[in-house]
Amino acid sequence: MTPSSDVRRAGRGEHGGMNAFVPAPPVLSASGLTKTYGSAAALAGVDVAIAPGESVAIMGASGSGKTTLLHCLAGIVRPDAGSVVLATPHGAVEVTALGEAERSRLRREAFGFVFQQGLLLPELTAVENVALPLMLAGAPRAAAEQDAATWLAALGLGGMEQRRIGQLSGGQAQRVAIARAQVGGASVVFADEPTGALDSRTSAEVMDALIASTTGRGRALVVVTHDDGVAARCSRVLRLADGRIVDEVRTRTEESR
Numbered sequence: 445m446t447p448s449s450d451v452r453r454a455g456r457g458e459h460g461g462m463n464a465f466v467p468a469p470p471v472l473s474a475s476g477l478t479k480t481y482g483s484a485a486a487l488a489g490v491d492v493a494i495a496p497g498e499s500v501a502i503m504g505a506s507g508s509g510k511t512t513l514l515h516c517l518a519g520i521v522r523p524d525a526g527s528v529v530l531a532t533p534h535g536a537v538e539v540t541a542l543g544e545a546e547r548s549r550l551r552r553e554a555f556g557f558v559f560q561q562g563l564l565l566p567e568l569t570a571v572e573n574v575a576l577p578l579m580l581a582g583a584p585r586a587a588a589e590q591d592a593a594t595w596l597a598a599l600g601l602g603g604m605e606q607r608r609i610g611q612l613s614g615g616q617a618q619r620v621a622i623a624r625a626q627v628g629g630a631s632v633v634f635a636d637e638p639t640g641a642l643d644s645r646t647s648a649e650v651m652d653a654l655i656a657s658t659t660g661r662g663r664a665l666v667v668v669t670h671d672d673g674v675a676a677r678c679s680r681v682l683r684l685a686d687g688r689i690v691d692e693v694r695t696r697t698e699e700s701r
Contacts, residue, residue: 472529570596
């Protein structure tokens with residue numbers, strides 16, 4: 445899916461006005477999530493709902509459960525109890541009820557991922573890295589690379605399609621990862637410390653690209669971060685401690701950005 449795809453923005457009032465913020469029905473919701481590792485409770489009954497076009501930052505000290513929450517929401521880890529439900533054009537899908545193969549397919553088709561180190565393949569070019577998810581889904585190489593090149597251009601990387609990852613700066617490589625996360629039309633993008641390895645200026649540039657390409661096109665963004673500056677760029681901040689949400693702040697609506 446190319447970045448020019450038309451997506452209706454969430455959060456407008458009944459008549460499309462800018463003053464009233466009416467949350468859209470959630471694209472992803474979780475209820476009563478619990479997860480224990482040994483005697484430690486990583487999650488202790490977490491409820492959260494994320495709307496299309498919303499950016500949510502998850503913060504907390506090390507061991508608070510923030511990465512476990514992201515993994516449960518994304519279907520990477522199955523919680524011990526509770527449910528995660530994804531809204532799709534074909535109806536609601538209970539992620540936690542799916543088997544591993546079905547969850548893996550869902551992660552390829554409905555979710556996108558951006559990690560601190562990008563996890564790009566160094567032996568491939570930028571355009572090949574971005575096209576890879578489409579090719580794994582069965583798209584012809586030429587069509588996949590055309591879509592990938594469109595995404596790279598939209599993220600300011602036009603002309604760099606044939607560079608290998610080692611030939612890019614850290615910020616450029618993260619934008620390749622952002623393109624790869626969304627080229628398949630993901631409705632929810634998960635970012636785990638996406639700026640953790642970057643300097644402050646590059647971090648701001650990457651967050652600009654990440655937010656504009658996700659919530660700016662009506663997609664949901666979930667960011668795990670320890671950086672207050674990154675969290676402040678999101679429309680809502682959840683703070684975890686001991687596996688529970690202990691604070692929730694709406695910094696702004698996406699319409700007011």
